Amino acid sequence: MAEPPLTRVSLLARLRDGRDADAWREFVQLYGPVVYRFARNRGLQDADAADLMQDVLRSVARNAGRLEYDPGRGTFRGWLYTVTRNKIYNFLSSQKSRPRASGEEDAQERLDATPARAEDGPEAEWEREYQRRLSARAMERVRGEFQPATWQAFWQTAVEGKTAAEVGADLKMTTGAVYVAKSRVLARLRDEVKRLMDAEDA
Amino acid sequence: MSLPTTTDCPPITDLERLLRGRLSEARTTALTEHIGGCHDCQQRLESLTAPAHGIAEDLRDFTRNTPPSDSAYWKALAAAEENLRATAALAPAPADPASADPASAGELRLDFLQPCQEPGRIGKLGRFGILRVIGRGGMGVVLYAHDPHLDRDVAVKVIDPRLADNEVARQRFCREARSAAAVTHENLVAVYQVDEDEASGLPYLVMQLVSGESLEQRLRRVGPLSVTEVARLGMQAAAGLAAAHAGGLIHRDIKPANILLEAGTDRVKLTDFGLAYAAEDVKLTRSGFIAGSPLYMAPEQARGEAIDYRADLFSLGSVLYEAAVGHPPFEAKTPLAVLRRICDDTPPPLHKVNPAIPRWLSQTVERLLAKNPDDRYQSASEVAETFAAALAREHALSPLDLPASACAAAGRSGHAPQARHLTRWKSLLCRGLPWLGGAALGAFLLGLLWSPEPVERVVRVEVPAPPAPPPEPGPAPRAVFPGESGALWAVTFLPGDRLALGAEDGSVKITDLRRASVLKTLEPRQNGTAWSLDVSADGKFLAATCDDSRVTVWNLETFAVTYSFPQPTSTKAAVFNPDGSKLATGDRNSTIRLWDIAAEIPTPLLGHRGTVNALAFSPDGSRLASAGSDGTVKVWHLDDTTADPMTLDLHKGPVYGVAFGPDGSRLATTGWDGTVRIWDAHRGTQVQTIKAHDGDSWSVSFGHDGQTVASGGSDGFVRVWEVESGRELFSYRTGRAVHVVRFAKDGTTLAAGGRDGTLRVWDVK
Numbered sequence: 001m002a003e004p005p006l007t008r009v010s011l012l013a014r015l016r017d018g019r020d021a022d023a024w025r026e027f028v029q030l031y032g033p034v035v036y037r038f039a040r041n042r043g044l045q046d047a048d049a050a051d052l053m054q055d056v057l058r059s060v061a062r063n064a065g066r067l068e069y070d071p072g073r074g075t076f077r078g079w080l081y082t083v084t085r086n087k088i089y090n091f092l093s094s095q096k097s098r099p100r101a102s103g104e105e106d107a108q109e110r111l112d113a114t115p116a117r118a119e120d121g122p123e124a125e126w127e128r129e130y131q132r133r134l135s136a137r138a139m140e141r142v143r144g145e146f147q148p149a150t151w152q153a154f155w156q157t158a159v160e161g162k163t164a165a166e167v168g169a170d171l172k173m174t175t176g177a178v179y180v181a182k183s184r185v186l187a188r189l190r191d192e193v194k195r196l197m198d199a200e201d202a
Numbered sequence: 203m204s205l206p207t208t209t210d211c212p213p214i215t216d217l218e219r220l221l222r223g224r225l226s227e228a229r230t231t232a233l234t235e236h237i238g239g240c241h242d243c244q245q246r247l248e249s250l251t252a253p254a255h256g257i258a259e260d261l262r263d264f265t266r267n268t269p270p271s272d273s274a275y276w277k278a279l280a281a282a283e284e285n286l287r288a289t290a291a292l293a294p295a296p297a298d299p300a301s302a303d304p305a306s307a308g309e310l311r312l313d314f315l316q317p318c319q320e321p322g323r324i325g326k327l328g329r330f331g332i333l334r335v336i337g338r339g340g341m342g343v344v345l346y347a348h349d350p351h352l353d354r355d356v357a358v359k360v361i362d363p364r365l366a367d368n369e370v371a372r373q374r375f376c377r378e379a380r381s382a383a384a385v386t387h388e389n390l391v392a393v394y395q396v397d398e399d400e401a402s403g404l405p406y407l408v409m410q411l412v413s414g415e416s417l418e419q420r421l422r423r424v425g426p427l428s429v430t431e432v433a434r435l436g437m438q439a440a441a442g443l444a445a446a447h448a449g450g451l452i453h454r455d456i457k458p459a460n461i462l463l464e465a466g467t468d469r470v471k472l473t474d475f476g477l478a479y480a481a482e483d484v485k486l487t488r489s490g491f492i493a494g495s496p497l498y499m500a501p502e503q504a505r506g507e508a509i510d511y512r513a514d515l516f517s518l519g520s521v522l523y524e525a526a527v528g529h530p531p532f533e534a535k536t537p538l539a540v541l542r543r544i545c546d547d548t549p550p551p552l553h554k555v556n557p558a559i560p561r562w563l564s565q566t567v568e569r570l571l572a573k574n575p576d577d578r579y580q581s582a583s584e585v586a587e588t589f590a591a592a593l594a595r596e597h598a599l600s601p602l603d604l605p606a607s608a609c610a611a612a613g614r615s616g617h618a619p620q621a622r623h624l625t626r627w628k629s630l631l632c633r634g635l636p637w638l639g640g641a642a643l644g645a646f647l648l649g650l651l652w653s654p655e656p657v658e659r660v661v662r663v664e665v666p667a668p669p670a671p672p673p674e675p676g677p678a679p680r681a682v683f684p685g686e687s688g689a690l691w692a693v694t695f696l697p698g699d700r701l702a703l704g705a706e707d708g709s710v711k712i713t714d715l716r717r718a719s720v721l722k723t724l725e726p727r728q729n730g731t732a733w734s735l736d737v738s739a740d741g742k743f744l745a746a747t748c749d750d751s752r753v754t755v756w757n758l759e760t761f762a763v764t765y766s767f768p769q770p771t772s773t774k775a776a777v778f779n780p781d782g783s784k785l786a787t788g789d790r791n792s793t794i795r796l797w798d799i800a801a802e803i804p805t806p807l808l809g810h811r812g813t814v815n816a817l818a819f820s821p822d823g824s825r826l827a828s829a830g831s832d833g834t835v836k837v838w839h840l841d842d843t844t845a846d847p848m849t850l851d852l853h854k855g856p857v858y859g860v861a862f863g864p865d866g867s868r869l870a871t872t873g874w875d876g877t878v879r880i881w882d883a884h885r886g887t888q889v890q891t892i893k894a895h896d897g898d899s900w901s902v903s904f905g906h907d908g909q910t911v912a913s914g915g916s917d918g919f920v921r922v923w924e925v926e927s928g929r930e931l932f933s934y935r936t937g938r939a940v941h942v943v944r945f946a947k948d949g950t951t952l953a954a955g956g957r958d959g960t961l962r963v964w965d966v967k
Contacts, residue, residue, distance in 0.1 A: 028283040036275050037267070046269070050278035057282045059353065061321065082768070083353055089770045093791070121803055135260035158258040159265070164244075176238025180220065180230075183247045186254035187221040193257060 028057060029140075030196070034133045035084050038126055042088050052091060056084050081126045138192035146185060153178045154185035211243055212236070217250060312343070314360065314402035327399055327406065330358055346411070352729070352750070356394065360406040372405060378451070379407045382475040384688070384706070385449035386749070389442030391462065391473040394730075409473070414465035417525065418458035426528040426556075429563055430593070435461075436522050436566070437589035438470035443518065443582035447511040451475050454509070456517035457498045458524065496540045497530045501573050504541040512575040515582060519570025526563065527555045531571060545573070562592055676920075676934030679962040680951075681715055689939075690955030692734045695946040696758065697741035701953060703961060704732030710746050710756075715963060724756055726763075734775045734816075738782040745785060747773040753787055769795075775816050780823040788814025794828055796843065805843050809836055815858045816901075820866040820883065827869055827883070829857035835871045837883065848886045852879060859901040863908035864949075868925065870911045872899040878913045880925055892928045894921060898939075905945035905952065905966065912952055912966075914940030920954040922966055932966050 035056045039049035060080065143151060149171050156167045157178060164178040173181070212220075212233055219225050220233050237243045269275040315325025315332055323331045330347040336357060337344045347358040361375050376396055383393040392410040399406060415423070417435070427435065439461060446453065453460070453475050462471040500516035502509050523531040531549035534540045549571065553564040566588055572578045579585045685705060692704030699715040708728035712721045730749025737744050743764060744756045753776050754766040775788040785797040787804075790813045795804035810830035818827045826838045828847075835857050836847035855874030862869055862883065869883040876899050880890035895915025903912045905922065910931060912922045916939040922932035938957035945952050945966075955961045 025283055028279065032279045032282055033275075036269070036278075047274040050274035053275070054278045054282045086353065086768055089768070093770045131256070132260040132263055135257040136264040138257070139261055139264075158255075159261050174234065174238045176234040176236065179237050179244055179247055180234045183221050183251045184223065186251040186258065189257045190251070190254035193254075 024061070027060070030133060030137050031060075031080060032057060033136070034126070034129045035080075037129050037133075038084060038122075039088055041125065041129075042092075042122075044088070044091070048091065052084075052087055056080070056087055059083055059087070077127075077130060081123060084126075085122065134193050134196050135189070138189050138196060142185070142188050142192050145188065146181075149173065150181040151185065153181035157182045158186060210236075211240060211246075214246065214250075217243070217246055221247075221250065314399065314404050316401055327358060327360065328397060330356070330408070332358070342406075347408075349408070355411050357391075357409045357411045358406055359409060360399075360404055376405050378475065379405070381449060381451050382407075382446075385446055385451060385475075387442055387445035389438045389470050389472060390446060390475070391471045393475075410471075412462045412464055412471050412473075414463050414468075416459050417461040417463060417521070420463055421458060421525065421528065427525045429526070429558075429560060432522055432526045432563060433589045433593050434468070435470055435525055436518070437586050437593065439472060439518055439521070440515075440582045440585035440589065442470065442472045443511075443514055444586055446472070446475055447514070447582055452509065452511050453514045453517070454503070455498075456514050456521060458521055461521065496537045496544070497532065499541070499544055500575075501545045502575065504544045510575065511582070512578050512580070515570050515578050515585060516572075516575075518582075518585070519567050519578075522567050523549065523552065523571070526552050526559055526567070566592075675936065677932065677964060677966075679934075679964050681718055681961075681963040683713055683718065683720075683961040685955075685959030685961065687711070688959055689731075689941060689957045690959055690961060691941050692732055692746070693942045693944045693953050693955050693961065694735045694737050694744075695944060695951070695953065696737055696744070701961065701963075702735045702737065702744055703955065704728075704735045704746055705959065706731045708732055708748055710735065710744075712758075712761075713961070722761055724761060726754075728752065728754065730772070733773070734777075736777045738778040739780050740782055743778070743782070745776045745778060747776045747787065751789070753785075755785070774813060777817045777819060779819045779826075780821060784823075786817050786819065786826055788817050788828055790814075792830075794826070794838075796826070796840065807838050807843060807847070809847055809849075810834065813856070815856065816860045818860045818862050818869075820862050821864060822866055825862075825866075825883070827860045827862060827871075829860040829871055829873065831856035833857060833873075835860055835869070835881075837869070837886065850879075850881055850886050850888070852888055852891075853877070858898065859913075861902050861904050861911070863904050863925075865908060868904075868908060870902045870904060870925075872902045872913055874898050876915060878902055878911060878923060880911070890925060890928050892923050894923070895919060900940065900956075901942045901944075903943050903945045903952075905949045907949055910949075910966075912943040912945060912954075914943040914954050914956065916940075918956075920952070920962070922952065932964075934962070934964070936960070936962070 032053050036049050036053045039052045040046070044052060060083070146154075152171055153167055153173060156162045156170070157164055164175045164182070167173070168175045168178045171178070216225065216229075216233065220230060223230075225233065237247065312325065312335070315327055318324070318326040318331060320331060323333060324335075325332045327345070327347070329351060330349055333346045333348060333355075335343060336346050342360050342362040345358045345360065347356050348354075349356050361372065376398075379393060379396040382390075383396055386392060391412055393407055394410065395408040397406060397408070398404065421427075439456075443453065443456075453472065455474060456472070460472060460474045462473055463469070464471060496504070498517040498520040500509065500513035503513050520531055532540055532543040532547060534543050551564045551568055552559045553561055566585075570578055570585070579588070683703075685703070687703075687709045688706030690703055690705050692702075694702050696702055696712065700721065701713050701715060703711045703713060705711075708730055710724040710728060710732050712724070713719065714721050724744075724746075728746060728748035728750070729752065732746050732748050734747045735744060737758070742758055744758055746754050746756075748754075749772045751769045751772050752766060753769060753773055755764045756762065757764045769787060769789050770793075771789045771791040773787050773789045775786075777786050778784070779786070783799055785799055786794060787797065788794045788810075792808065792810045792812060792814065794807040794810070794814055794817065796807060797804045807826070807828075810828065810832055812831040814828050814830050816829040819825070820827070824840055826840055828836045828838070830836070833851060833853050833855055835850040835853070837850070838847040839845055850869075850871070853871065853873045853875055857871055857873035859872040860869065861871075867883055868889075869881040870878060871881065872878045872894065876893065876895045876897055878892040878894040878899060879888055880892075881888050892911075892913075894913045895917045897916035899913050899915040901914050904910070904925075905912055909925055910922050911925055912920065912932075914920050918936045918938050918940060920932075920934045920936065920940050920943055921930055923929065924931055932952075934954075936954070936956060936958060940954055940956035942956065943952065943954045950966055951963060952966045953961060953963045
């Protein structure tokens with residue numbers, strides 16, 4: 001079997017190594033927010049969601065070493081979803097047995113309730129949170145590669161939805177330069193998102 | 203070389219190179235200028251980057267939803283990173299248990315553990331990561347471990363290597379442990395699995411991890427318990443013993459160290475069943491290897507005579523005595539002197555030691571401590587009932603505390619449970635343990651609401667055959683499949699003369715009726731008993747629930763898992779609605795969930811207290827009937843799940859089975875009280891009561907266009923009744939408890955399975 005190219009050493013493989021501190025940082029930065037937001041969307045309060053996030057990350061740290069031996073369990077992300085979901089279940093179940101203020105809604109109902117934005121279930125919602133996080137992570141990583149004006153041109157047009165002419169006037173750039181700036185950043189972001197995904201799934 | 207004029211639109215490859223900064227500066231400037239004035243090229247750029255527009259949207263969302271600076275999120279994120287980094291830094295140094303705990307280094311030989319590179323582990327045993335040593339008993343060492351497959355922490359008990367060398371001790375360890383694994387009760391520490399470590403060859407037990415302290419620690423910490431606490435302890439410990447005794451287990455070493463008190467709830471959990479037995483043949487004089495702690499031993503045990511389960515009752519008496527006054531009833535300077543006192547002395551009654559102790563408690567303990575086993579209580583359930591009744595008198599018992607044995611004890615007349623137990627015991631001792639092959643039954647999740655799991659569920663499962671068995675068991679089955687997977691709990695008909703079977707060892711098998719063979723064993727095997735199976739109306743999907751809380755749905759064409767999801771707790775039932783769009787599940791924690799299969803979103807239906815044992819959809823799918831251990835049957839109207847369900851509460855004790863008639867107008871239910879009840883499914887009025895079985899009746903199924911109903915019970919009978927008259931039309935005696943009966947769609951093919959693991963199929967005309 002061919003060796004995988006060195007540039008595609010997966011995040012998972014690096015996590016398994018156990019000593020790769022950068023891998024852990026990358027992992028925390030990528031997944032911590034996904035877990036947190038997923039938990040918030042299931043109705044957990046800020047502090048509870050933050051605790052749960054830490055708990056899930058620790059659980060992964062404990063288990064990273066075994067993942068390669070069990071490919072039948074699906075993707076790393078899918079597995080992380082299951083761990084997160086179970087922990088939320090457990091959390092809400094333990095909440096349930098505690099006395100609650102009368103106005104508070106039932107824990108189980110909170111978990112099972114459809115979050116406002118999810119049209120097709122928690123797993124799809126998890127995937128979307130992950131995609132969002134991947135985009136944000138890509139942004140954090142590539143931002144430094146661009147001149148501030150280029151970045152601004154991209155941000156104001158692509159993210160804030162202003163017209164190229166408007167932004168050009170504001171940033172003292174030609175319309176053409178604004179278009180090119182926006183497209184370059186987008187192309188770079190797309191590459192980076194793809195790279196991050198490959199790094200995980202490889 | 204001439205530069206193209208800015209008015210010419212560049213080829214798409216140039217635009218691509220522009221995006222990646224791969225053009226010369228001059229060319230870049232020229233193209234940029236062109237794009238500024240060329241609407242077409244602006245559009246071309248837009249479509250080149252179209253796949254990234256979702257990213258821009260994500261970033262918009264991200265900036266809007268970033269947690270505020272005072273959110274706990276930031277701190278937690280930083281802490282997690284720090285924590286993991288620290289863990290990673292420590293990773294290469296596998297902890298050395300000897301240096302970590304020098305005091306016990308000589309005692310604890312952990313050299314059977316495999317090295318483990320993972321942070322925070324002291325080693326590995328099989329698939330389990332070992333985090334630390336919890337404790338050490340006479341039989342071996344108990345380890346705090348992590349099961350990576352189920353991502354849960356467990357306790358792993360490894361037999362002492364010195365005992366493992368002894369073949370007899372080793373076999374006993376495994377055999378007793380397997381028996382323990384076959385008994386599930388809330389007052390027993392669940393044994394999930396018994397295995398042998400390949401590397402070292404040492405057998406080990408995987409058990410539920412109970413957080414809390416042992417009674418020994420509690421007594422040392424707080425001294426004697428209050429009368430109410432002693433009664434609760436007695437009630438729960440006896441309930442656990444009753445379940446174990448019914449499963450053929452004698453503890454042999456009941457002592458405060460083997461009684462765990464769960465943190466928070468103080469729920470009693472007995473542990474180390476039968477392990478003393480494994481050590482019995484090993485003539486080791488070293489202290490700690492004596493079978494049974496002499497302080498709590500029964501006289502017959504002290505004399506080395508044959509013992510039965512009543513020895514456990516004596517030990518329980520000694521434990522309760524100590525719990526009440528702070529010292530065991532028989533104390534002496536040497537073990538031998540203790541043994542002598544156990545055989546010869548009568549300790550002062552509790553109320554003499556402490557006048558504040560009521561007479562009834564004193565007498566109950568005195569009777570447990572009777573020298574002659576015949577003078578003691580004759581069953582652990584009797585002891586549990588005695589304490590429950592006392593607690594009820596003292597108003598110290600909430601309805602949820604009460605084991606069903608006590609609340610329904612009076613409800614079932616004409617029973618002589620003690621006599622039944624005695625018979626059973628004798629037969630067991632002669633035959634040996636009958637279901638050694640049974641694998642782990644799985645777990646109760648901790649920290650959940652107390653579910654009033656009836657003691658009877660376990661205690662009266664095993665009923666000996668009637669004293670004068672008829673020579674013929676009944677009409678000969680058309681097909682008989684002897685099973686090898688332990689008791690059957692679930693049977694369902696599939697299209698094409700096939701049947702799906704769910705067994706105690708978690709296996710789900712597809713059998714062919716015509717060829718009388720197993721076609722397929724579905725993967726993965728369920729963890730713990732497969733409690734229920736249901737096939738969707740189109741015959742394409744099979745849903746299974748198991749004791750380990752997971753619900754699994756297979757595609758019956760490919761036999762692949764379509765989906766599989768964990769529930770918060772052990773799930774007893776899962777059924778498809780008629781159009782296959784919904785799946786209803788019922789668990790041990792009072793909750794029914796109505797899953798929209800496409801969306802995977804459940805609607806909870808709350809109303810039961812305790813285990814939801816069975817579910818059935820009405821044929822039109824508009825209603826769902828549920829049977830609960832709380833003694834009620836509820837009918838939920840699914841067009842308005844917030845409305846209160848119709849509650850049918852004539853059953854005495856838990857309800858185990860429920861079925862809708864084919865036209866949806868009738869409902870059949872059955873349960874602990876041994877009756878089959880037929881109801882008007884719309885009005886909720888009872889139209890027929892059938893005394894169906896002696897002891898628990900586990901399952902019902904409609905046949906013959908709703909004109910008949912089949913039932914199966916702990917008395918070992920499969921019976922078919924005429925609904926209208928309640929007349930018995932068919933009867934077959936299997937000799938062992940029948941757990942499930944099912945009519946095929948044709949209404950005449952009847953299948954039944956139960957304790958003996960055998961599936962039988964009849965044509966009932």
